[in-house]
Amino acid sequence: MTDHLQKEVKRETGEGTDLWRVILAPTIWAVHFLVCYVAAAIYCEKAGRMADLLPVRLIVGTATFIALAGLAAVFISLWKVRGLSSVNDDYNYAGNTPEERHRFLSHVALMLCVLSGVAILYAAFPALVLEVCR
Amino acid sequence: MKNEMAHRHGPDQDDPWIRAAQEARLSKAWETPGGWRYWSSVNNSEVGIWYIVTAFGFMLFAGVLGLLIRTQLAVPDNEFLSAETYNQVFTLHGTAMMFLFAVPIFEAVAILILPALLGTRDLPFPRLSAFGYWCFLIGGVFVCGSIFFNAAPSGGWFMYPPLTTKQGGIGADIWLLGLSFIEVASIAAAVELIVGVLKCRPPGMHINLTPLYGWYVLIVGGMILFAFPPLIAGDFLFEMERAFDWPFFDPERGGDPLLWQHLFWIFGHPEVYIIFLPSIALLAMIVPTFAGRPIAGYSWIVLSALGTGFLSFGLWVHHMFATGLPSISLGFFSAASEAVAIPTGIQIFVFIATLMLGKVVRSVPMLFALGALAIFVAGGLTGVMVAVAPFDFQAHDSYFIVAHLHYTLFGGMLFPLVAGIYYYYPLMTGYMMSRRLGVWAFWLMFAGFNICFLPMHLTGMLGMPRRVFTYPGDLGWNTLNLVSTIGAFVFAAGFLVFVFDALRPKSHAEKASRNPWKAGTVEWALELPPGAWGARTIPHIESRYPAWDDHSFMRRYDEGRFYLPDAEEGRREALVTSVLDAQPVQCMRVAGPTWITLATALCLAGVFIFATYHWWTATFISGLLTLCSIVYWLWTGTGEHPEKDEKAIGMGMTAPLYISGPRATGWWAMFITMTGDLTAFLGLIFGYFFFWTVHDQFPPPDIDGPGWTWPLAAGLLLCGSWVLTYGARLWNARGDMLLFRMALLAAVLLALAGIGALVMGPLAHRMDPTAHAYPAIVWALVLWTGAHAAAGVIMQLYCLAASFAGRLTPKYDTDIWNVALYWHFMAFTAFATTLVIGGFPLVS
Known part of the structure; x- marks a missing residue:
């Protein structure tokens, strides 16, 4: 009986994650991508093709830092939900309750954080190796 | 009791x-x-069938064009087609396959099967589906018919200016206007399908229980809203240039052909995924059935479909690697193009895992599904190759690209689609398709496809450019081309077997038993053949x-x-x-x-x-x-x-029986439509700032702008109209009818004055849209905003009339809810337009 109760308590993960929160991480990727691309495109067009890329590299670096920090914040809050969801090692999220729906969306959002993080690092990479606008 | x-x-x-x-x-x-009134049907089971048959009709037409291409290229120095006819043939082949088959077939299949998958009887706006279908049919016939009058577009399916802005004839206009018309159908379908998945799921179907097909449709619907509108904006600018000589893409007068490439590919690349995801979605329904177990990693599919949907918007410049953009720009897009392989791969691994964990039953749909995976993996890998900019410089515009794109489209779209047709055929007709013919069709198609397109990788490596109508015999391309041509005809034979099997009279065919594939999902609860009502009851899903x-x-x-x-x-x-x-x-x-x-x-x-x-x-x-x-x-x-x-x-x-506001489907439809509309508007704003980027000084110092007074007045008047419309909604809800009607009337007057002030800006400063791209883009923004404000006025008048007619009351207030929502978007459009045309010249 106590076991059962503990399980129930452990599964209390709330119901808060909605579709907007799910797309938060890829939206951070999109904004980061646009900031980097637009900054580089405008700078190289205005400064000429032989211009030093340093200002763009700084912008990309800063944007990447902010974006990853944002992702980390989202990630940590979602990680808690995942920790609380582990009952019977079941990560199928196939239950028919609002709570299970919340755990499912949290899991999807969490994994999207990882994917977005990888994509952000990919996008930042060219700024590490290129030095002029050419 | x-x-x-x-x-x-x-x-x-x-x-x-x-x-x-x-x-x-x-x-x-x-x-x-019954009778001729059959054509007034709007139910998804009729409209869906018309849609599918029509899309396949256009596909067969475009397929014949493809065979003509292969016949012409079979031998060197061939004179089967003239250069001009060849240009029309390959342009129409690409255009029809993309716009009249690949995208519409998604809408067609989704309209047909989504209600069944959601256990419901119809989508929320059946008339909108029917309207979209008729737009598609008429537009498609118009575009395809042009080739019989030697008037078809001939500038390639992506219509690059300046070739296509300088071309005479009406080919390019047919392309622009015909396809804009068909895009109406796509956006209508996106509205229908998004609202369908979000608001019409059966009770109990929490979003984590939604069939994967529903998830894919939702994601693709969202993608359409951000991908198609930039093309509509581009079409608008393009047609203004062709019809009225507004020089958006003419470098001599401040325009830039690259603007079109950006607008086209912001649409064009996500479109590839708009085609691919719904077909893969069919595999996500088919694979678990024949593996006899639930999909392994449901949430992984959802997250990777979502991730693909997002990342696909960061790829468009990889079609423009050879245009001389700075290497850092190429780097960003190359990186995203590599990154998108991750979620795409996850989906494929999930299918493979499901098959490995289950006990696979052999069937024709499974055969096509496996063929699809094999072909798509090959196409995906060459995709990763061409995503690397230096490799792309070599392969650009060669037959390697032709091979790559056909591998992704056949593996990612056509084969899964045919698998889906075999799978869902009993659900739609009550009959099974022949297993024997299916196996024949598959092997002919699979072998023919590879015989046709595998050699093209080599032909491209040997330097054969795409879109040439013939080639000399001493370049080493002869055998490869001949083999490709033979493969094309083998494929066509296989496809005809499939078409014959689908269309042949079924009096002797095997009747489908209920749930013939022993699937677990709710659509197979339907009796076969299904009654006109669809679902016997809307189930409670657990x-x-x-x-x-x-x-x-x-x-x-x-x-x-x-x-x-x-x-x-x-x-x-x-x-x-x-x-x-x-x-x-x-x-x-x-x-x-x-x-x-x-x-x-x-x-x-x-x-x-x-x-x-x-x-x-x-x-x-x-x-x-x-x-x-x-x-x-x-x-x-x-x-x-x-x-x-x-x-x-x-x-x-x-x-x-009656609800209004954000809980109602109509409100969502307006919200979704206006999101798409907003994207198109942002496409125009992008055009303005694109010109600013590429010019040393923009606005050009020697051309008068619209000033700031008229735009400011226009912005204030239009935003005033928005405030009053919003107030009208609140006053109506409170039952204050006099105040409601006065506010609406005042909103109409303010909006009309706002339109006047908006037009007065460029008019009073004698801005000539044909002189330079700057006045042209200002006028384009003014036209766009003015037309939207005019539509807003008609909506306000409609509400006023509805109020006097007793249709719009405090209790039944859906019209004013939706119009107020329209005006939220309208206010943003007016605000942004006036700020850009009036304010930006002051700071630049």
């Missing part, structure tokens, strides 16, 4: 007489019109595979023990539920057969077709007729006051 049950749970579903009476009423309500998990599910379904087992008032009804947890919020009356959809599509076709020939009076009259038919459609077909406030929907629940 029985009475008590009846009181609590509605009618006694144990009584076969009661059930028979219910079925008779349902049958009557959902009856398909798991992803109810037919596997709940042994009493089919019996309870047949006995009508779930929701809406009856049509007491003889009306077509469906349930509207909440977005995340699918709690019933409304019993919605769904529209029935009508001619107004066809009439409106015909009027709108007039606008686009007459504009192609620059017959402006006829265009204007058609526009007016379109407006009248839309108003008639809205006035007679929407906002009905139900005869009672709520009704029992079964399972002891009741639901209201």
